[in-house]
Structure formats: C-alpha cells, structure tokens
Amino acid sequence: MITSKNKLTVLAASLLALATTVSAADMSSVKISGFVAASYQYAKTSGVAGVDSVFSGATSVAGWGDAAKVIFSAGEGPVNGTVSLFYLPNRAGDEIGVLDAYLTYDLGSGWSVKGGKYLSPLGYEAFNIPDMIAITYGTSIYAVPAYHSGLELDYGDKEWSAGLGVVDSIYGGTGFFAGDNSLQGNKGIEGFVSYKGIENTVLWAGFAHEGAGGPVAGQTKAFTVYDFWASYQLNKETSLAAEWIYNTEIATGAGSSSAWLAAVNYAFSNELSTTFRVSGGDATFISATNTTKYTLAPAYKVNDHFTVRTELSIINVAGPDTTFFGLQGVFKF
Numbered sequence: 001m002i003t004s005k006n007k008l009t010v011l012a013a014s015l016l017a018l019a020t021t022v023s024a025a026d027m028s029s030v031k032i033s034g035f036v037a038a039s040y041q042y043a044k045t046s047g048v049a050g051v052d053s054v055f056s057g058a059t060s061v062a063g064w065g066d067a068a069k070v071i072f073s074a075g076e077g078p079v080n081g082t083v084s085l086f087y088l089p090n091r092a093g094d095e096i097g098v099l100d101a102y103l104t105y106d107l108g109s110g111w112s113v114k115g116g117k118y119l120s121p122l123g124y125e126a127f128n129i130p131d132m133i134a135i136t137y138g139t140s141i142y143a144v145p146a147y148h149s150g151l152e153l154d155y156g157d158k159e160w161s162a163g164l165g166v167v168d169s170i171y172g173g174t175g176f177f178a179g180d181n182s183l184q185g186n187k188g189i190e191g192f193v194s195y196k197g198i199e200n201t202v203l204w205a206g207f208a209h210e211g212a213g214g215p216v217a218g219q220t221k222a223f224t225v226y227d228f229w230a231s232y233q234l235n236k237e238t239s240l241a242a243e244w245i246y247n248t249e250i251a252t253g254a255g256s257s258s259a260w261l262a263a264v265n266y267a268f269s270n271e272l273s274t275t276f277r278v279s280g281g282d283a284t285f286i287s288a289t290n291t292t293k294y295t296l297a298p299a300y301k302v303n304d305h306f307t308v309r310t311e312l313s314i315i316n317v318a319g320p321d322t323t324f325f326g327l328q329g330v331f332k333f
Contacts, residue, residue: 030074032333034084037129039065039328046320056090063136064088064129065326069099078106086177097176099147114152117178120145120170121163121192122206124229124243124261134297135311135326138261138279143225143245145170145208148179148188159197165190170208170225173215186211186219192227200233218251239265258282274298292316306331 044050055066068087073080084100102116119127123144126132152165170188173180180186192206208225229243246258259281267273277295293316299309306329313324 029076030072032070032072034068034070035128035130035330035332036068037064037066037328037330039135039326041065041135041324041326043322043324045322048320062141063134063326064132065135065328067129069128071100078108080104080106094176099177110155110157112154112156114154114165115150117147117149118152119147120167120190120208122190122208122225122227122245124204124231124241129328130307130330130332133263133265133275134277134295134313135309135328136295136313136324138243138259138263138277138295139281139291139293140243140245140259140261140279142281143247143257143259144227145190145225146172147177148172149181150179150188160193160195162193163191169214170210170223171214171216180215186214188214202231204229216250218254220252221249223248223250237267241265271301272298273301290318305333 038055040052040054042050042052053065066089069084071082071084073082075081081103082100083098085096086099087096089095098117100116100118102114102118104112104114106112123141125137125141125144127146148167148169150165150167152163152167154163155161166183167188167190168179168181168183169186170179170190172178175181179188188208188210190206190208192204194202194204196202204227206227208227209222211222212220225245225247227243227245229241231239231241233239241263242261244258244260247256249256259279261277261279263275263277265273265275275295275297277297278292279295280290280292282290293313295311295313297309297311299307301307309326309328309330311324311326311328315322315324
C-alpha cells in the first residue's frame with residue numbers, strides 16, 4: 001500500500017510532467033476533472049456463502065464499483081498534456097497510482113501523435129465509471145488490454161478515425177495498470193479504424209499483437225487480439241451495441257479464446273434509463289468452460305454531476321451460477 005509520503009511523491013511527479021506542456025505564466029489553463037464512485041455490492045454463488053462490500057473494492061465480479069479519478073490536462077499551441085491519478089480501495093498492491101501520463105502533438109489536417117502512458121483503444125465498454133453502461137463489465141473485458149506505454153499516430157475526421165501504435169506490452173505488467181516498461185523483444189503493436197459515415201451508426205475494428213515472452217504468466221507464444229464492435233441509435237430512446245473479441249493462443253496448449261456482448265439501452269426519460277446486456281465467452285481469459293452473463297442495469301441521472309446506478313447480473317457457468325447485485329453512486333466533476 002502506498003504511504004501518504006509516496007502518494008505525495010506520485011502527485012508531485014505527475015504535476016511536474018503536466019507542467020512541461022504549458023508556460024509558467026499560463027498554469028491557469030490547467031483543467032481539472034474526474035469522478036468519485038461508491039457502491040454496495042453483493043455476490044452469491046450457489047452453495048457458497050454470499051460476499052458483500054461497501055466502498056471496499058469489487059467482489060469476485062469484474063468492475064469498478066468503488067474508485068476515484070482526478071484528471072489534469074493542459075495545452076499550449078499544438079501540444080496537449082494529460083495526467084491522471086486513479087484510486088481503488090483495498091486493491092492488491094498499490095491503491096493509488098498514475099493512470100494517464102501522455103503528451104499529444106497536433107500535426108494538422110486531422111493527424112496527431114501521442115506518446116507516454118495511455119489507455120488502449122480496444123474494447124467497447126468504457127474504462128471511466130461515468131461512461132460505463134453498468135457497474136460491472138461484460139465477459140469480453142477479460143480479453144481487453146488496459147494501460148500501457150508507447151507511441152501512437154492517430155487520424156480523425158467527421159467520418160473516419162484510425163490509429164496505429166507501438167507499446168511496451170499489450171497486457172499489463174507488475175506496475176499500477178501499466179505494461180512491462182520495456183520495448184525489448186516482446187513489444188506490442190495495436191491499431192484501429194472506425195467509421196461513422198452511416199447515419200446513427202459507429203463501426204469499429206481493432207487489433208493488438210505481441211511477441212512471445214510478455215508479462216502474461218506462461219506467455220510462450222506470440223498472440224494477436226481481434227476486436228470488432230458496432231453501435232446503432234435506433235431512435236431517440238433506444239440504442240443497440242454488439243462486440244466480438246478473439247485471442248489467439250498465448251501459451252502452448254492453452255488454446256484460443258473469444259468473448260462477445262450484445263446490449264440494449266432504453267431511455268424512459270432524460271433522467272431514467274436502463275441497459276440490458278448479454279455477454280459470453282470461453283476458455284483462457286474467462287474460465288475453463290463457457291460463460292454467459294445476463295445483466296440488467298437501470299440508472300437515474302439526478303443532475304449533470306450525480307448518477308445513481310443499480311445492477312442485477314446472473315452469471316452462468318458449467319458449475320454453480322453466481323448472482324450479483326450492486327447499488328452505486330457516481331459523482332463527476
């Protein structure tokens with residue numbers, strides 16, 4: 001666990017990195033945003049005593065029930081910098097650390113280059129809690145990379161966006177939501193392309209590839225991740241989304257793995273909405289057998305800064321099923 005002294009050291013180093021993007025006389029341009037989320041969570045597996053928590057981290061079901069994030073961003077001319085701190089209560093290892101720490105340089109004509117530590121573009125479901133569609137993730141999250149360090153070239157216009165980058169590793173190393181901090185031998189490559197030229201529709205495709213010997217335990221083979229998702233705004237009240245993600249074999253004899261999700265969000269009013277999601281997958285990243293997860297997640301937007309979300313999920317596996325219930329408050333600033 002990071003001590004108070006170490007927390008101050010992390011914060012000071014983060015702010016120093018951000019300050020390099022703006023002049024000393026222009027530090028008032030630094031923008032601060034973020035969120036705080038607190039929850040009650042309960043998970044019950046058939047034949048096993050239930051487990052619950054109140055602002056003490058997630059249960060056995062993957063998700064950020066309780067967390068806080070502060071984002072510092074600033075820019076001068078074509079250069080923009082972002083640094084963020086992330087806090088997870090009772091996380092094994094460090095509870096708080098630096099998530100984002102990167103610079104972006106605008107090359108003009110829709111092109112930009114990004115370097116530092118940043119979130120992988122893969123995955124339909126959002127990392128930041130205010131943007132999530134439920135308290136927990138669908139089963140596809142087990143195959144989605146998180147944070148790593150690298151250099152990425154991006155392009156974007158009204159219809160197309162794309163990116164291609166070289167990173168230290170696709171999946172995390174031993175640091176705080178980080179890669180393995182080395183480009184030697186097993187560096188990763190990831191890229192994506194997105195199209196919004198069809199009315200009310202987003203089509204997205206991406207990949208990530210890494211050589212053998214990376215930070216995943218027993219990673220004896222080079223592997224590739226393929227991720228495809230699409231979203232469609234059916235009407236003012238209803239939106240649809242689907243994702244399919246596939247991993248080739250990482251360790252010899254482990255086999256490949258795949259996962260998918262389908263989600264419907266319906267807005268009863270400007271304040272009240274609900275998401276119904278079905279997700280599933282097989283093998284390596286999820287369990288030894290097929291898994292299917294059914295999720296109902298209503299949310300009530302009290303105002304622009306505060307939302308209350310609930311979730312009921314039933315997770316079916318070959319063995320006993322698990323039922324999850326969560327109640328969460330999310331404040332963003």
